[in-house]
Amino acid sequence: MTDQSSLSTVDPNSGYCSATKIFHSLRTPVTLPPLTTPLSISDYVLSLLYVSPHFSPSSSLLIDAGSGNSLSYSSFLRHVDSLSSSLPPIPARHVALVVSPPSFHIPVLYFSLLSLNVVVSPANPLSTPSELTHLVSLSNPFIIFTVSSLLPNFSSEIVKNVRVILLDSPEFDSMLTRPSQITPRRRVAAVNQDDSAVILYSSGTTGRVKGVELSHRNLIALTAGYYERHQEDESTRETRQVSLVPLPLFHVFGFTMLLRAVSLSETLVMMERFDFEKMLSAVEKYKVTYMPVSPPLIVAMAKSDLVKKYDISSLNVLGCGGAPLGKEVAERFKARFPDVEIIQGYGLTESGGGVSSTIGPDECERYGSVGRLQELMLAKIVDPSTGEALPPGKEGELWLHGPTIMKGYVGNKEATAETLLPDGWLKTGDLCYFDKDGCLYIVDRLKELIKYKAYQVPPAELEHLLLSHSDIADAAVVPYPDEEAGEIPMAFVVRKPGSHISGTQVMEYVAKQVTPYKRIRRVSFVDAIPKNPSGKILRRELVNLATRGKSKL
Numbered sequence: 001m002t003d004q005s006s007l008s009t010v011d012p013n014s015g016y017c018s019a020t021k022i023f024h025s026l027r028t029p030v031t032l033p034p035l036t037t038p039l040s041i042s043d044y045v046l047s048l049l050y051v052s053p054h055f056s057p058s059s060s061l062l063i064d065a066g067s068g069n070s071l072s073y074s075s076f077l078r079h080v081d082s083l084s085s086s087l088p089p090i091p092a093r094h095v096a097l098v099v100s101p102p103s104f105h106i107p108v109l110y111f112s113l114l115s116l117n118v119v120v121s122p123a124n125p126l127s128t129p130s131e132l133t134h135l136v137s138l139s140n141p142f143i144i145f146t147v148s149s150l151l152p153n154f155s156s157e158i159v160k161n162v163r164v165i166l167l168d169s170p171e172f173d174s175m176l177t178r179p180s181q182i183t184p185r186r187r188v189a190a191v192n193q194d195d196s197a198v199i200l201y202s203s204g205t206t207g208r209v210k211g212v213e214l215s216h217r218n219l220i221a222l223t224a225g226y227y228e229r230h231q232e233d234e235s236t237r238e239t240r241q242v243s244l245v246p247l248p249l250f251h252v253f254g255f256t257m258l259l260r261a262v263s264l265s266e267t268l269v270m271m272e273r274f275d276f277e278k279m280l281s282a283v284e285k286y287k288v289t290y291m292p293v294s295p296p297l298i299v300a301m302a303k304s305d306l307v308k309k310y311d312i313s314s315l316n317v318l319g320c321g322g323a324p325l326g327k328e329v330a331e332r333f334k335a336r337f338p339d340v341e342i343i344q345g346y347g348l349t350e351s352g353g354g355v356s357s358t359i360g361p362d363e364c365e366r367y368g369s370v371g372r373l374q375e376l377m378l379a380k381i382v383d384p385s386t387g388e389a390l391p392p393g394k395e396g397e398l399w400l401h402g403p404t405i406m407k408g409y410v411g412n413k414e415a416t417a418e419t420l421l422p423d424g425w426l427k428t429g430d431l432c433y434f435d436k437d438g439c440l441y442i443v444d445r446l447k448e449l450i451k452y453k454a455y456q457v458p459p460a461e462l463e464h465l466l467l468s469h470s471d472i473a474d475a476a477v478v479p480y481p482d483e484e485a486g487e488i489p490m491a492f493v494v495r496k497p498g499s500h501i502s503g504t505q506v507m508e509y510v511a512k513q514v515t516p517y518k519r520i521r522r523v524s525f526v527d528a529i530p531k532n533p534s535g536k537i538l539r540r541e542l543v544n545l546a547t548r549g550k551s552k553l
Contacts, residue, residue, distance in 0.1 A: 010024050011392075012026075013436060013437055013438065014392045014434060014435070014436050014437060014438040015372070015373065015434075015438040016391060016392055016434065016438075018391070021380065021389035021390070021391070022378050022379070022380055022389070023373060023378065023379040023380065023381070023434055023438065024373070024378060025372070025373040025374060025375055025376060025377050025378070026372050026373070026438050027229075027359075027372065027373070027374060027375045028228070028375070029375060029376070030221075030224045030225050030228050030375040030376060031224075032217075032220065032221055032224055032376075032403065033193070033220065035193055035194070035217065037193070038190055038191055038192060038193075039191060039193055039216065039220065040114050040115050040117065040191040040197070040216050041114055041197050041216045041219040041220055041223065041259065042080075042110075042111040042112075042114040042115040043115055043191075044216075044220050044223065045111075045223060045259050045262050045263045046077075046111075046262070048223070048227055048263040048264075049073075049262055049263060049264075049265055052263075052264060052265035053265075054240045054241075054264075054265045054266075055073070055265040056073070056240075056265075057072065057073050057074035057077075058072055058073070058074060059072065059073055059240060059265070059267065060072055060073075060267045061073045061076045061107075061261070061262065061267065061268065062076070062104050062107065062267075062268050062270060063267060063268070063269045063270065063286055064104070064270055064272075065244070065269050065270060065271045065272075065278065065281075065282040065285075065286070066271070066272055066278075069104075071104045073265070076107070076108060076111075079108045079176045079177075080108055080111045080112050080115070082175065082176055082177060082178050082179065083108060083109065083112040083175050083176055084112045084115055084116060085178070086174075086175040086178045087112065087113075087116070087175060088143075088163070088165075090113075090116065090118045090142055090143055091142060092116070092117040092118070092190070092195075093117060093118075093119060093195055093196060094118060094119065094141075094142035094143075095118075095119045095121050095139045095140060095141040095142055095199065096113050096118050096119065096120055096121065096141060096142065096143050096144070096145060097121045097123060097135065097136065097139060097141035097143070097144045097145070097146075098110075098120060098121065098122045098123065098144075098145045098146075098250070099122075099123045099124075099125055099127065099132065099144065099145070099146045099150055099153075100125055100145065100146055100147050100150070100167050101125050101147065101272060102248060102249065102270050102271070102272050103167065105167045105172070105176075106122075106249050107249065107258055107262075108176065109145060109167070110122075110249075110255075110258070111262075114197055114198075114216075115191075117190065117191045117195060118142075119139075119196045119197065119198065119199060120197065120198045120199075121135075121139045121141060121198065121199040121200075121211070122198070122200070122249065122250035122255065123135050123201060123250055124201070124248070124250055125147075125150060125250075127153070128153070129153045129154070129155065131209070132153055132154055132158075133155055133158070134209070135201065135209070135211070136154075136158055136162070137411070138199075138210075138211045138410055138411040138412070139199050139211055139410060139411070140411070141162055142162070142163070143162065143163045143164070143165065144158075144162050144163070144164045144165070145164075145165050145166075145167055146164065146166065146167065147166060147167050147168045148166050148168055148169070151164065151166070191216060192216075193215065193216045193217040193220060194215050194216070194217055195215060195216055196213050196214070196215055196216075196407060197214055197215055197216040197218070197219055198213075198214050198219070198255070199211045199212065199213050199214075199410050200212045200214065200250075200251075200252050200255065200349050201250075201349075202349045202350070210409045210412055210415055211409060211410040211411060211412070212252075212349045212350050212406050212409060212410075213406055213407040213408055213409065213410045214352055214404075214406050214407065215407055217403060218352045218403065218404050218405070218406065218407075219256075219259065219352060219404075221352075221376060221402070221403035221404045222256060222259075222352040222353065222354050222404045223256075223259050223260065223263055224375075225354060225374050225375045225376070225404075226256075226259075226260045226263065226264075226354075227260075227263050227264065228375070229359070229375075230264055240265065240266060240267060241264065241266045241267070241289050241290055242266065242267045242269060242286055242287055242288050242289050242290070242314075243257065243261055243266055243267070243268055243269065243288065243289070243290045243291065243292075244268075244269045244271070244279065244282055244283060244286075244288040244290075244291045245257050245258075245268055245269065245270055245271070245292070246271055246274045246279055246291070246292070246293070246297075247292060249270075252347075252349040252352070252353040253292055253321065253347075253353055255353075256352065256353045256354070257292060266290075267286075269282055269286050269288060276297075276300055276304070276306065277306050280306060280307060280309070280310040280312060281310060283310065283312045283314065283315060284310045284311045284312055284314075287314040288312075288314055288315060289314055289315060289316050289317065290315075290316070290317045290318075290319065291315065291317075291318055291319070292318075292319040292320075292321065293318050293319065293320050293535075294320065294321065294531070294535025294536075295320060295325045295326070295329060295467070295535070296467075296474050296529070296531070296535060297535065298318065298320060298325060298329055298330070298333050298342070299329055299467050299473070299474065300473070300474075301333060301336075301337070302329065302332040302333040302336055303332075303470075303473065303496065307336075313339075315337070315340050316339065316340060316341065317340070317341050317342075317343060318340060318341070318342050318343065319343050319345060319357075320342050320343065320344045320345065321344070321345045321346060321347065321370075321535075325342065325344055325367070325368070326367065326368065326463075326464030326465075326467060326468060327367035327368060327464075328464070328465075328467070328468030329464070329467050329468065330342060330367050331367075332468075341361075341364060342364060343357055343358050343359070343364060343371075344357065344358045344364070344369065344370050344371055345357035345358070345370055345371060346370035346371070346440065346442060348426075348428060349406075350405065350406045350419065350420075350426055350428075351400055351402075351404050351405055351406070351426065351428075352404035352405075352406070354374050354404060355370075355373070355374060355377060355379075355400060355440075356370050356371045356372055356373050356374055356377075356440045357370070357371040357372075357374060358370070358371035358372075359371065359372075363439065366439050368441055369435070369439040369440060369441050370440050370441070370442055371439065371440065372438050372439055372440065373438070373440065376402050376403050376404075377400060377401075377402040377404070378400070378401040378402055379398060379399065379400055379401070379434075379440075380398075380399040380401075380425070381394060381395070381396040381397070381398060381399075381432060381433060381434060382396045382397045382398075382399050382427075383396045383397075384396060384397050384446060390433075392433070392434045392435060392436050392438075393433060393434075393435065393436065394433055395431055395432070395433045395443055396431070396432070396433070397427060397428065397429065397430065397431060397432075397446060398428045398430050398431075398432040398440075399425045399426060399427055399428065400425070400426045400428060401423075401424050401425050401426070405420075405424060405426050406420070406426070408420055429445060429446050429447060430442055430443075430444070430445055430446065431443040431444050431445070431446050431449065431458070442460070443458050443460070443461075444458035444459060444460050444461075448539060450477075450478075450479040450487050450488075450489050451479070451486050451487050452485050452486065452487055452488060452489065452517050452518075453485050453486060453517065455517040455518075457489050457517065457518050459476070459477035459478065459489070459539070461514075461518070462477040462489060462491065462510060462514070462518065462520060463475050463476060463477050463537075465509070465510050465513055465514070466491060466493065466506070466509075466510065469501070469506075469509055470496070471495060471496050471499035471501040472493055472494070472495065472496060472499075472501065472506075473494045473495065473496040473497075474493075474494040474528070474529045475491055475492065475493050475494065475529065476491070476492045476529045476537045476539065476542055477489050477490065477491050477492075477520065478490055478492070478539050478542045478543050478546065479543065480521075480522050480543075480546050480547075481547065482521075488521040488522060489518065489519070489520045489521060489522075490520070490521070490522040490523070490524065490546055491506060491507075491510075491520045491522070491523045491524070492523075492524050492525075492526050492529060492542050492545075492546075493506055493523060493524070493525050493526070494525070494526060494527065494528060494529060495525060503522075503523035503524075503525070506520065506523045507519065507520050507521065507523060522546075524545075524546065529542075530542065
């Protein structure tokens with residue numbers, strides 16, 4: 001993508017190349033396996049596991065926060081081998097749709113299928129029958145793995161035409177415990193790194209859900225970055241790290257957290273469904289050290305009195321993503337938890353989940369920034385109107401290029417062509433800018449900008465202000481149709497327990513801190529803000545609620 005002669009014009013502070021108008025990563029380069037080497041993501045991760053200084057076969061890989069049950073690394077590896085050699089024949093590069101509640105079976109199944117060069121397509125177990133039919137039409141699975149309680153959600157036509165294996169059946173249990181053959185198929189499967197590995201489904205906040213196709217190479221590059229970034233810390237730590245995963249394993253963040261944890265020989269604490277107090281209890285009980293979170297969860301931890309009931313002193317790092325974290329929220333959290341580092345990051349399903357992150361105190365204290373570009377990643381800031389690539393300090397659409405960028409949207413050539421350019425650049429749809437030090441700032445989704453008269457209003461900016469109010473537990477801002485202005489900013493607010501803040505007070509609070517065109521002009525109080533599993537606000541649901549006239553004004 002860039003020749004060596006252009007690197008001489010790269011600013012060492014921002015990473016910006018004035019000749020190509022491309023931003024380069026300032027991180028230490030990561031070495032990847034030769035592309036010509038046959039290698040699956042599962043075998044690559046296991047190769048890192050075996051050299052980890054903390055690897056112990058008897059240590060726990062998985063812990064169920066609800067039941068307390070655990071799965072050791074030795075059992076996990078044995079189950080993967082057994083399943084790989086006992087599954088019915090599945091043609092290479094064909095799709096396996098996985099629809100199941102969280103269980104220890106899921107990571108075992110993922111690793112087994114990936115090593116056999118079967119494309120893993122995990123889906124939300126709460127998907128409706130019509131949604132499942134849509135997912136099947138997108139991914140065209142050769143086989144479906146699900147549980148008996150969810151089988152009725154599949155149409156009779158799907159069940160008739162596609163092989164189904166129930167994860168809660170004696171048949172599957174026997175596959176996990178059947179002795180491996182001398183030469184397990186897992187170890188001889190021919191996997192080209194460019195072969196598709198997974199189909200992960202996007203959140204669908206801007207349209208119907210799409211299937212994001214990622215290759216083994218995409219996931220190897222992502223895992224290599226995680227591994228190199230944490231290798232030095234891992235080698236000096238006296239104890240194994242314990243991560244709590246409040247996100248489901250069918251989501252890109254949960255999926256890549258699994259790969260990361262195994263490569264670093266960590267313990268993963270799984271939650272069947274997120275509950276704030278149960279999360280606090282799990283942190284205390286299992287001495288959790290790391291946890292991925294969204295900004296609303298940081299708000300809750302900073303404000304909630306429930307936190308005082310639990311000892312969460314084991315926490316040392318929170319990985320924050322899903323939306324930018326405001327300065328006021330971060331400072332309130334740090335005042336309460338001075339020893340917990342918040343690492344902010346940004347990623348998309350289309351980028352394998354990783355694009356940028358903060359590292360070290362200096363970057364972490366740049367509030368509002370989602371850090372510097374990760375290893376091997378290139379970026380442009382492009383003017384949406386002119387297509388011109390812009391320098392540091394200028395806002396535009398973020399474009400990305402690198403080894404973690406998706407192959408495309410499965411079964412949707414039109415959406416792929418709109419998002420992924422022929423030369424490999426991914427158009428994110430996010431309005432961003434880089435500062436002079438190469439730190440990335442997310443202003444908003446281009447499609448979510450509120451058009452007030454001739455002005456563009458970023459909802460995220462207003463949400464940060466709302467969350468800084470002591471009487472507000474959560475908030476979201478959406479466009480509301482207006483005959484004169486086109487759209488006006490409307491806030492949905494969740495009051496903190498015991499609060500009686502009024503809509504007028506909410507509007508006055510924001511009005512004192514923004515220019516007139518950014519003022520909130522309508523307020524609705526709700527019990528909860530709808531979000532997807534990664535913590536992103538489902539704005540369309542709120543827009544629909546507002547325009548139906550059913551909000552409590």
